[in-house]
Amino acid sequence: MHIHSCLSPCGDLGMSPKTIVAKSREAGLDIIAVCDHNSSENVEATMRAGRMAGVNVLPGMEICSKEEVHVLALFGKLENALSMQAVVYAHLPGENDINLWGDQIIVNEKDEVMGENPHLLIGATELGLSDIVTHVHQLEGVCIASHIDRPAFGIISNLGFVPKQLGLDGVEVSWRMPIQTARETFSGIKDFSCITSSDAHYLEDIGKVWTGFILEAPTFEEIRLALTDKAGRRIEV
Numbered sequence: 001m002h003i004h005s006c007l008s009p010c011g012d013l014g015m016s017p018k019t020i021v022a023k024s025r026e027a028g029l030d031i032i033a034v035c036d037h038n039s040s041e042n043v044e045a046t047m048r049a050g051r052m053a054g055v056n057v058l059p060g061m062e063i064c065s066k067e068e069v070h071v072l073a074l075f076g077k078l079e080n081a082l083s084m085q086a087v088v089y090a091h092l093p094g095e096n097d098i099n100l101w102g103d104q105i106i107v108n109e110k111d112e113v114m115g116e117n118p119h120l121l122i123g124a125t126e127l128g129l130s131d132i133v134t135h136v137h138q139l140e141g142v143c144i145a146s147h148i149d150r151p152a153f154g155i156i157s158n159l160g161f162v163p164k165q166l167g168l169d170g171v172e173v174s175w176r177m178p179i180q181t182a183r184e185t186f187s188g189i190k191d192f193s194c195i196t197s198s199d200a201h202y203l204e205d206i207g208k209v210w211t212g213f214i215l216e217a218p219t220f221e222e223i224r225l226a227l228t229d230k231a232g233r234r235i236e237v
């Protein structure tokens with residue numbers, strides 16, 4: 001549910017749509033989400049590459065809030081992800097400096113370079129966490145706090161806890177900490193659905209950890225049900 005492409009300045013240039021889906025298939029993943037920093041511009045190409053390779057690719061984005069907390073926004077429809085991207089771009093100051101932060105490559109489903117994204121994608125937006133959750137929910141998406149166990153850009157390290165009133169749909173624990181350890185370490189997450197993802201920036205990281213979902217089909221709506229533990233759908237890590 002959290003894979004970066006070559007669009008993220010910190011993502012390896014080898015993280016192209018075709019190679020991401022090929023590696024995901026090799027790792028046995030039925031469904032993945034591409035979540036670049038503050039942008040969904042490589043999602044459509046990866047969805048197309050996924051259709052050819054038999055991997056369902058969800059449109060997503062990893063948004064950096066003004067509190068410098070990372071949250072994953074996942075959507076069922078590409079157009080909703082792109083609507084969220086427009087909101088993010090309108091609140092994302094600065095331009096990328098390739099020499100300082102790295103390339104932000106936009107590619108098509110054949111891995112052909114289409115251009116460079118000029119925004120400062122590594123930066124923080126001017127959107128507060130609650131604004132982000134509200135926008136994502138209005139666009140029928142789900143919001144999951146990223147890598148809550150991490151000292152950098154994690155909700156617990158930056159806010160001290162996971163506020164219930166935010167209405168987050170879940171929390172993500174990084175590959176560095178087993179979910180059971182996270183539940184013991186951060187007692188405040190007991191009421192939240194918990195996933196783990198690779199947060200892959202390099203091909204070899206894809207599938208390093210993954211979340212098992214009990215679903216009828218590998219789709220966004222089924223994942224949404226599993227996050228709420230409804231209709232027999234559930235998370236089974």
Ligand SMILES: [Zn+2]
Pocket residue numbers: 062070146147153
């Ligand atoms: Zn992050």
Ligand SMILES: [Zn+2]
Pocket residue numbers: 002004062146199
């Ligand atoms: Zn990430």
